Amino acid sequence: MNKESVGIVETEYHDISNPIILDSGETLDEVTVAYETYGELNKEKSNAILICHALTGDAHAAGWHEGDKKPGWWEMVIGPGKALDSEKYFIICSNVLGGCKGTTGPSSISPKTGKEYGVDFPVITINDMVKVQKELIDSFGISQLAAVIGGSMGGMQVLEWMVSYPRMMKKAIAIATAGRSSPQQIAFNTVGRQAIFSDSKWNNGNYYDTCEIPSNGLSLARMIAHITYLSDESMDIKFGRGLQDKDEISYDFSVDFQVESYLKHQGETFVKRFDANSYLFITKAVDLFDLSANDSLIDGFKNVEAKIKIISVDTDWLYPTEQSMELVTALNANDVDVSFSEIKSNYGHDAFLLERGQLNYIFSNFLSENVVDDLMIEDIATIRENADIVEAAKLMLDKHLTHIPVVTDDCKLIGIVTSWDLSKSIATNSNHLKDIMTKKVKYCHANDSIEEIARKMRKFDISCLPVVDEEMKVLGLITTDQISNLLS
Numbered sequence: 001m002n003k004e005s006v007g008i009v010e011t012e013y014h015d016i017s018n019p020i021i022l023d024s025g026e027t028l029d030e031v032t033v034a035y036e037t038y039g040e041l042n043k044e045k046s047n048a049i050l051i052c053h054a055l056t057g058d059a060h061a062a063g064w065h066e067g068d069k070k071p072g073w074w075e076m077v078i079g080p081g082k083a084l085d086s087e088k089y090f091i092i093c094s095n096v097l098g099g100c101k102g103t104t105g106p107s108s109i110s111p112k113t114g115k116e117y118g119v120d121f122p123v124i125t126i127n128d129m130v131k132v133q134k135e136l137i138d139s140f141g142i143s144q145l146a147a148v149i150g151g152s153m154g155g156m157q158v159l160e161w162m163v164s165y166p167r168m169m170k171k172a173i174a175i176a177t178a179g180r181s182s183p184q185q186i187a188f189n190t191v192g193r194q195a196i197f198s199d200s201k202w203n204n205g206n207y208y209d210t211c212e213i214p215s216n217g218l219s220l221a222r223m224i225a226h227i228t229y230l231s232d233e234s235m236d237i238k239f240g241r242g243l244q245d246k247d248e249i250s251y252d253f254s255v256d257f258q259v260e261s262y263l264k265h266q267g268e269t270f271v272k273r274f275d276a277n278s279y280l281f282i283t284k285a286v287d288l289f290d291l292s293a294n295d296s297l298i299d300g301f302k303n304v305e306a307k308i309k310i311i312s313v314d315t316d317w318l319y320p321t322e323q324s325m326e327l328v329t330a331l332n333a334n335d336v337d338v339s340f341s342e343i344k345s346n347y348g349h350d351a352f353l354l355e356r357g358q359l360n361y362i363f364s365n366f367l368s369e370n371v372v373d374d375l376m377i378e379d380i381a382t383i384r385e386n387a388d389i390v391e392a393a394k395l396m397l398d399k400h401l402t403h404i405p406v407v408t409d410d411c412k413l414i415g416i417v418t419s420w421d422l423s424k425s426i427a428t429n430s431n432h433l434k435d436i437m438t439k440k441v442k443y444c445h446a447n448d449s450i451e452e453i454a455r456k457m458r459k460f461d462i463s464c465l466p467v468v469d470e471e472m473k474v475l476g477l478i479t480t481d482q483i484s485n486l487l488s
């Protein structure tokens with residue numbers, strides 16, 4: 001552990017009080033969500049980032065569980081000073097619905113039968129997983145996430161969030177993923193499921209009260225899947241045609257090659273950490289994933305509002321760059337603010353779990369943005385509503401101003417007066433500020449992004465916005481000149 005880590009963490013549990021109505025039409029009662037958080041939620045509840053995990057991940061994304069030898073699975077990007085900085089953001093990661101790491105899944109006890117669900121667990125979708133995450137986010141009283149981020153199946157959840165809850169996030173990053181599962185992706189998952197079904201110990205999903213689990217089937221499913229997470233190049237670099245613990249080939253069916261031993265190891269370690277029935281339900285959810293509407297991703301993305309980053313990996317043949325480009329094209333067609341980055345890596349699909357430098361760089365560039373607070377002028381003149389026009393004109397001349405916020409005695413914004421309004425007063429022969437000021441004044445908040453308010457100013461053709469707090473008290477002003485200076 002070092003100072004860049006969030007340190008010792010614990011998984012927490014949230015019980016959802018209402019039933020979850022699933023896409024299949026079935027309902028799930030008494031759903032529990034396992035989650036972890038890193039950092040502090042700020043007063044405005046505006047700094048939360050939701051991390052969505054991939055197929056076999058869990059809520060433990062960062063830090064260390066007491067006694068563990070390895071940190072959480074995305075330790076490389078989460079922690080003090082990293083792109084997902086726990087000193088700046090409140091980071092939440094939860095285990096998905098259907099999982100086996102604390103959130104309700106097939107190995108949980110059904111409240112109806114008092115026994116493990118097994119294959120009586122309802123078929124779930126990525127949308128159902130996101131519904132459960134939304135319940136967790138609501139329980140914190142968070143009305144908008146600063147960002148939702150995830151890779152692979154986590155990226156599918158990100159895309160689902162963008163479509164199902166378009167106003168619930170400011171930004172979204174979807175990595176090594178697709179808007180709909182391709183036939184090849186479905187094919188690999190179905191072979192994995194068949195491997196489990198063909199293990200007699202699977203016993204139609206009823207193995208929880210026996211001491212035998214379908215380890216052969218599950219480990220075979222993982223070995224097949226794991227090949228798709230690597231690239232030919234990375235296998236060649238890691239193993240070549242190297243032999244495992246021998247100098248000569250053995251002319252039998254024992255393990256000869258390092259790659260055989262490696263895959264065996266991946267299969268064996270997987271069965272110690274994952275439930276076979278969860279594997280069935282989660283891979284099925286991935287297969288069913290399809291965000292297109294009328295067979296078109298352009299139609300599917302028509303309501304997206306967040307600012308989006310799509311990331312692919314150049315050697316990922318499971319979720320190839322072309323699928324990411326399909327997302328970018330569909331988002332662009334909807335005028336969504338979307339950008340794209342391709343990670344250069346020989347790791348293949350799993351690069352999103354390994355490429356520390358590139359991920360930190362892309363994330364921090366995308367997440368860091370200037371907010372109004374960084375730029376606004378704080379030392380500003382204000383004027384009371386009952387002031388006369390001469391007083392406003394003198395103030396403008398003395399302080400070289402073109403805009404003065406009009407405020408109540410306790411400094412709450414009620415209007416704005418501009419040099420143009422003063423010229424108007426001569427033409428209309430008005431003496432009182434309240435007759436000429438703009439009463440329906442547009443304003444912004446200190447934590448609004450510069451991009452957002454620049455758009456607002458362009459839309460309403462205004463050159464200056466008062467900045468107010470939650471009680472409408474004036475904190476400062478921001479002008480188009482400042483924004484132009486920043487951009488130049």
Ligand SMILES: CC(=O)SCCNC(=O)CCNC(=O)[C@H](O)C(C)(C)COP(=O)(O)OP(=O)(O)OC[C@H]1O[C@@H](n2cnc3c(N)ncnc32)[C@H](O)[C@@H]1OP(=O)(O)O
Pocket residue numbers: 053054055056057058073244258259261262263265269350353354
């Ligand atoms: C995304 C989420 O949400 S979390 C889920 C992600 N986690 C996983 O998928 C866990 C399993 N996957 C892996 O380990 C993945 O390969 C990664 C991406 C996480 C790690 O990749 P890398 O650091 O490149 O590790 P690599 O693929 O080389 O595997 C290392 C393991 O293989 C073992 N290994 C390496 N060579 C051999 C060999 N010739 N024979 C047997 N075992 C071998 C290592 O001892 C090590 O074992 P350990 O993990 O039990 O300590």
Ligand SMILES: N[C@@H](CCO)C(=O)O
Pocket residue numbers: 054055056057152153229350
């Ligand atoms: N290897 C990762 C990524 C799969 O997409 C996992 O098992 O979750």
